[in-house]
Amino acid sequence: MSKSSNPFAIVDDAGTSRANKTGSWKTMCPQYVHRMPPCNATCPAGENIQKWLSLAQEGKIRKAWEVMVNDNPFPAVMGRVCYHTCERACNREQFDGAVHINLIERSIGDIALESEWKFETPKEHSGKKILIVGAGPSGLSAAYFLRKFGHEVTIYESQIKSGGMMRYGVPRYRLSRAVLDAEIRRIIETGVKLVCNKRVTHLKNEIDNFDAVYIATGAFMAAKTDIEVKGNSCTVIDAVDLFKKLENGMDMPNLGKHVLVYGGGNTAIDAARTALRLGAESVKIVYRRTINNMPAHKEEIQDALKEGVEILCLSCIGMIDGNNVLVNKMDYDEENDILSVSGEKDIIQADSVIFAIGQSIDEGILDGIDGIAVSEKGVIEIDKNMMTGAKGIFAGGDVVPCKRTVTHAIGHGKKAAKCIDAYLNGVEITQNVKPEVANFKKLNTAYYKKVARAEIQKNQALSFSESDISLTERELIGEAERCFSCGNCFHCDNCYGLCPDGAIHKAEDGTLEIDLEYCKGCGICASECPCGAIKMTS
Amino acid sequence: MSNSTIGSRLSKKKNSVQSHYDRPNTLSSGHRACQGCGEALAARCAIDAAYHATKGNIAIVNATGCLEVFSCVFPENAWNVPWMHSLFGNAPAVATGMAAAMRAQGKNVRIIAQGGDGGTTDIGMGTLSGMFERNDDVLYICYDNQAYMNTGVQRSSATPILARTATTLPNAVYAGNEVGTGKNVPEIAIAHRIPYVATASIANIKDLEEKVAKAINIRGAKYVHIHVPCPLGWGYPTSETIKVARAAVECGMFPLFEAEHGKVVGSTPIENVKPVEEYLRLQRRFAHLFSKNANPQAVEELQKIASANIEKYKLSGGIANV
Ligand SMILES: Cc1cc2nc3c(=O)[nH]c(=O)nc-3n(C[C@H](O)[C@H](O)[C@H](O)COP(=O)(O)OP(=O)(O)OC[C@H]3O[C@@H](n4cnc5c(N)ncnc54)[C@H](O)[C@@H]3O)c2cc1C
Ligand SMILES: Cc1ncc(C[n+]2csc(CCOP(=O)(O)OP(=O)(O)O)c2C)c(N)n1
Ligand code: SF4
Numbered sequence: 001m002s003k004s005s006n007p008f009a010i011v012d013d014a015g016t017s018r019a020n021k022t023g024s025w026k027t028m029c030p031q032y033v034h035r036m037p038p039c040n041a042t043c044p045a046g047e048n049i050q051k052w053l054s055l056a057q058e059g060k061i062r063k064a065w066e067v068m069v070n071d072n073p074f075p076a077v078m079g080r081v082c083y084h085t086c087e088r089a090c091n092r093e094q095f096d097g098a099v100h101i102n103l104i105e106r107s108i109g110d111i112a113l114e115s116e117w118k119f120e121t122p123k124e125h126s127g128k129k130i131l132i133v134g135a136g137p138s139g140l141s142a143a144y145f146l147r148k149f150g151h152e153v154t155i156y157e158s159q160i161k162s163g164g165m166m167r168y169g170v171p172r173y174r175l176s177r178a179v180l181d182a183e184i185r186r187i188i189e190t191g192v193k194l195v196c197n198k199r200v201t202h203l204k205n206e207i208d209n210f211d212a213v214y215i216a217t218g219a220f221m222a223a224k225t226d227i228e229v230k231g232n233s234c235t236v237i238d239a240v241d242l243f244k245k246l247e248n249g250m251d252m253p254n255l256g257k258h259v260l261v262y263g264g265g266n267t268a269i270d271a272a273r274t275a276l277r278l279g280a281e282s283v284k285i286v287y288r289r290t291i292n293n294m295p296a297h298k299e300e301i302q303d304a305l306k307e308g309v310e311i312l313c314l315s316c317i318g319m320i321d322g323n324n325v326l327v328n329k330m331d332y333d334e335e336n337d338i339l340s341v342s343g344e345k346d347i348i349q350a351d352s353v354i355f356a357i358g359q360s361i362d363e364g365i366l367d368g369i370d371g372i373a374v375s376e377k378g379v380i381e382i383d384k385n386m387m388t389g390a391k392g393i394f395a396g397g398d399v400v401p402c403k404r405t406v407t408h409a410i411g412h413g414k415k416a417a418k419c420i421d422a423y424l425n426g427v428e429i430t431q432n433v434k435p436e437v438a439n440f441k442k443l444n445t446a447y448y449k450k451v452a453r454a455e456i457q458k459n460q461a462l463s464f465s466e467s468d469i470s471l472t473e474r475e476l477i478g479e480a481e482r483c484f485s486c487g488n489c490f491h492c493d494n495c496y497g498l499c500p501d502g503a504i505h506k507a508e509d510g511t512l513e514i515d516l517e518y519c520k521g522c523g524i525c526a527s528e529c530p531c532g533a534i535k536m537t538s
Numbered sequence: 539m540s541n542s543t544i545g546s547r548l549s550k551k552k553n554s555v556q557s558h559y560d561r562p563n564t565l566s567s568g569h570r571a572c573q574g575c576g577e578a579l580a581a582r583c584a585i586d587a588a589y590h591a592t593k594g595n596i597a598i599v600n601a602t603g604c605l606e607v608f609s610c611v612f613p614e615n616a617w618n619v620p621w622m623h624s625l626f627g628n629a630p631a632v633a634t635g636m637a638a639a640m641r642a643q644g645k646n647v648r649i650i651a652q653g654g655d656g657g658t659t660d661i662g663m664g665t666l667s668g669m670f671e672r673n674d675d676v677l678y679i680c681y682d683n684q685a686y687m688n689t690g691v692q693r694s695s696a697t698p699i700l701a702r703t704a705t706t707l708p709n710a711v712y713a714g715n716e717v718g719t720g721k722n723v724p725e726i727a728i729a730h731r732i733p734y735v736a737t738a739s740i741a742n743i744k745d746l747e748e749k750v751a752k753a754i755n756i757r758g759a760k761y762v763h764i765h766v767p768c769p770l771g772w773g774y775p776t777s778e779t780i781k782v783a784r785a786a787v788e789c790g791m792f793p794l795f796e797a798e799h800g801k802v803v804g805s806t807p808i809e810n811v812k813p814v815e816e817y818l819r820l821q822r823r824f825a826h827l828f829s830k831n832a833n834p835q836a837v838e839e840l841q842k843i844a845s846a847n848i849e850k851y852k853l854s855g856g857i858a859n860v
C-alpha cells in the first residue's frame with residue numbers, strides 16, 4: 001500500500017509488485033540438472049571429459065590434469081593410442097566437427113610430464129596385500145587405484161619391461177617410449193612393487209601370500225594357423241613376436257625387401273608400417289574381405305596407404321612355398337558375411353610373411369585353481385564385480401571378454417580396484433544411476449559460433465620417432481573452448497538474462513538459483529540454455 | 539569464447555548488463571505479464587541498460603498497453619525507477635514536457651517515453667512526430683508485438699500482412715491482414731532526420747543494450763524499435779519467445795540496423811539467411827497460410843518483404859555493426 005508520506009501524485013512505492021507471488025501461475029517447473037555428456041558416456045575409461053575441458057578453457061591445466069588422472073593414470077599415452085570413441089559421440093560432430101578431445105588429452109598429458117607433476121603417495125595403509133599378474137595397462141591401472149585406497153600392491157611381469165601391449169604392441173612411431181616410461185614410472189613411484197622378468201607359471205602357488213589377486217595377463221600368445229609352410233627361405237613370424245623382439249632388441253629376424261602382412265586389424269597395419277621403417281621396399285597387406293570391412297581404424301589405414309603400404313583385398317594366403325606365396329582370391333557376400341574361394345589364384349614373391357591374425361590368452365597359469373572358468377571364446381569368465389569363479393581372484397583387460405583396447409583395459413583396472421577394495425572391506429558396490437544423456441536435441445546451438453577443429457600436425461619423415469605433434473598450451477585451450485559443455489552449466493547467464501520475470505537470482509560468485517515464488521514456468525530458460533542444463537518438470 | 543550468450547565466465551569484460559549479478563532490475567518480479575512475455579523481457583533489458591548508462595538518472599513515461607497494465611496494477615508497481623502513466627496516445631508529448639522541466643530545473647535526468655506498437659504507430663503517431671520534429675531530448679522506445687494485445691489482439695498498423703488477429707480473421711476474401719497495408723515507424727523516424735534511430739530484438743540482448751545505452755546519452759530525439767514476440771497473440775508455446783524472435787531476425791523479416799541524422803549507418807548481417815517460412819510456421823497467427831487450401835502466393839508475399847529488407851539493409855554480409 002502507498003505510504004502517506006509520499007509526495008503528491010506518487011501512488012505506489014517502487015517494486016511493490018513483489019507482493020504478487022506469480023509463482024502460483026506455473027504448471028511446469030524449471031530445474032537445474034546435470035545431464036551426462038555423450039563423450040563421458042562413451043569413454044571406456046570413464047573419464048569426466050566435459051569437466052576437464054571446462055577447466056582447460058579457464059586455463060587451469062593442472063586442475064584439468066588432476067581431473068583426468070582421477071579416472072585414468074595414462075593421459076599422455078591415451079592421448080596417443082586411444083581409439084577415442086568419445087569423439088565419435090561428441091555433439092559437436094553434428095555442428096562443425098567433434099572437439100579434438102584426444103589431442104587435448106595428449107597435450108595436457110605432455111605438459112604434466114614436462115612439469116613433472118606427480119601422483120600423491122597414499123597416507124594411510126590398509127595392511128592388505130594384493131598381487132597383480134601382468135604389468136600391461138590394466139594391471140598398472142589397477143595398481144594405481146589400489147594404491148590410492150592405501151593397499152600394498154605387488155606386480156609380477158614376465159617381460160623384461162613393463163607396459164604390456166603398450167610397449168610390445170603399439171609401435172614407437174605412435175607412442176614414444178620416453179612418454180610410456182615416464183607415465184609408468186609415475187605410477188610405480190606411488191609405492192608399487194614391480195617385479196619384471198617374473199613369469200607366473202602356476203598362480204595357485206602364489207595366492208596364499210595375498211589377500212586378493214588381479215589377473216591382467218592380456219592376450220599375449222600368437223593365434224595358431226594351419227597354413228602350410230615349405231622350406232625356410234621365407235621368414236614367417238607372428239606380428240606380436242616381431243614387436244617383442246624389436247622392443248627387447250634381441251634376435252631380430254631379417255624381413256628382407258618384400259614383405260607380406262596377413263590380417264586386417266590394427267595389428268596388421270602396425271606390422272606393415274613397422275616393416276616399412278625396417279627398410280622393406282614393398283609391403284603388402286593381404287586381407288580376406290574388402291577394405292571397408294577391415295577392422296583397423298580408418299585413420300590408421302589412411303596413414304598406412306599414405307606411407308606406401310599396399311592392401312590386397314579379397315585375398316587369402318593358401319600356402320607358403322619357399323618365396324612363393326600362394327594367394328586365393330575370394331568372393332564376399334557382404335550382406336550375409338559369407339566368404340568363398342573364387343577359384344582365381346595368384347603367386348606373390350615374398351622374403352617374409354608377418355601374421356597378424358589375433359592373439360589368445362595363456363590359460364596355463366590357472367591350472368589347479370577351483371572355480372575359474374574359461375569361456376568357449378577362450379577368455380576368463382567374470383561376474384559384474386570383475387571377480388572370477390574363485391573367491392578373491394579378479395580379472396580384467398584383454399584376458400576377459402572385452403573390446404581389447406588400452407582404454408578398456410585401463411577402465412577395467414579402475415573398476416577392478418574398486419571391486420577389490422569393496423571385497424576386502426566386506427561391502428557391496430553400489431551402482432549409482434547414470435543421469436540422462438545430453439544428446440544433440442537437448443542443446444540450443446544458436447549460441448555457438450562455428451570454429452574449425454584443430455587438426456593434428458604430423459612429421460612427414462618415415463622413422464620410428466613419433467609422427468604426431470602435440471598442441472601448445474594456447475592451442476589446446478583454444479580447442480577446449482569449442483566444447484559445448486553438454487548437459488552441464490557453463491555459466492553463460494542466458495537463463496538469468498532471459499527470464500521475463502526476473503525469477504532467477506545470481507550471486508556474486510555466479511551461483512544461480514530459481515526463485516519459485518515468481519517463476520511462472522514459461523520454459524524460456526530451459527529452451528535458451530545452450531547446453532541442456534535446465535529441465536522442465538510438471 | 540566467441541559464443542553469443544548473455545554472459546560468459548571466461549571473458550567478463552564483454553558481458554551484458556543483464557548478466558551482472560547486481561544488475562538494476564528496473565522492472566521487478568511480480569509483474570502480471572503473461573508467461574513468456576517478450577515485452578516484459580525487452581522492457582527490463584532496455585531500461586536496465588539505460589539505467590546502467592546513466593547511473594540511474596532516468597525517468598519514464600509509459601503509454602497505455604500491456605507493459606503499462608501488467609507493471610502497475612494498483613496498489614502494486616513493478617518499477618524501481620521514476621515512472622508514470624498518462625494516456626494511450628500522449629506519451630511523447632508528456633515526455634517532451636518532462637524533458638523541458640528537467641532542463642529548467644538544471645537536472646541531468648534522461649527522459650524515456652515508451653509504448654506498444656498501437657500506442658506508437660497508430661494513436662501516438664501525431665505526438666511522436668511532433669517530438670521528433672522538435673528534436674526534443676527524449677528516447678522513445680517502441681515495444682512492437684504487432685497488435686493491440688492488451689485489449690485482445692486487434693490489428694494495428696504494425697501487424698504484418700496476412701497475420702490473423704481478432705479483427706483480421708482469415709475468411710473467403712482475405713487471408714488475414716490485408717496485403718499492402720502497414721506502416722514502418724523506424725523509417726518514418728529516419729525521415730525526421732533525428733540524431734538516432736535503431737531497431738533491436740530480444741534475440742540479441744547485447745546488441746539491444748548497446749543501442750539503448752548509446753541512444754540514452756545522445757542529446758535530442760532518439761527512437762529505438764524492439765521486436766517483442768507475444769505468445770498469447772501470436773500463438774506459440776511460451777518457451778519459444780526467443781526462438782521466434784531469432785527466427786524473425788534470421789529470415790530478414792525484422793532487420794537490425796542503426797541510422798543517424800536520416801541515414802542508415804550500420805546493420806547486423808545475418809550469418810545464415812533462413813526462409814521466411816521457418817519463422818511463419820512457428821506461429822498460429824500464420825497457420826492458415828499452410829492449410830490445405832492455402833494460396834502459396836501468400837507466403838511469397840511475406841518472403842518478398844524479407845528479401846527486400848535483406849537487400850535494403852545489406853543483411854547478407856553487409857555493413858557490420860561496430
Ligand atoms: C600391435 C597392437 C597394437 C595395438 N594398438 C592399440 C592402440 O593403438 N590403441 C588401443 O587402445 N589398443 C591397442 N591395442 C590393444 C591393446 O594393446 C590391448 O588391448 C591392451 O594392451 C590390453 O591390456 P592388458 O593390460 O589387458 O594386457 P596386455 O597389454 O597384453 O598386458 C599383459 C601383461 O601381462 C604380462 N603377462 C602375461 N602372462 C604373464 C604371466 N604368466 N606372468 C606374468 N606376466 C604375464 C605380459 O607380459 C604383459 O605385460 C593394440 C594391440 C596390438 C597387439
Ligand atoms: C484512448 C484510448 N483508446 C483505447 C484504449 C484501450 N486500450 C488500452 S491498451 C490498448 C491496446 C494497446 O496496444 P499496444 O499499444 O500495441 O500495446 P500492447 O498491449 O500490444 O503492448 C487499447 C486499445 C485506451 N486505453 N485509451
Ligand atoms: S561438446 Fe564437449 S561435452 Fe559435448 S560431447 Fe563434445 S566434448 Fe563432450
Ligand code: SF4
Binds near residue numbers: 499504520521524525
Ligand atoms: S524463464 Fe523464468 S519464469 Fe520462465 S521458467 Fe525460467 S525461471 Fe521460470
Ligand code: SF4
Binds near residue numbers: 496512
Ligand atoms: S542457460 Fe547458461 S547459465 Fe543457465 S543453466 Fe544453462 S549454461 Fe548455465
Ligand code: SF4
Binds near residue numbers: 572573576769
Ligand atoms: S498479451 Fe502478449 S504482450 Fe501482453 S502481457 Fe501477454 S505476452 Fe506480454
Ligand SMILES: [Mg+2]
Binds near residue numbers: 654656
Ligand atoms: Mg502491441
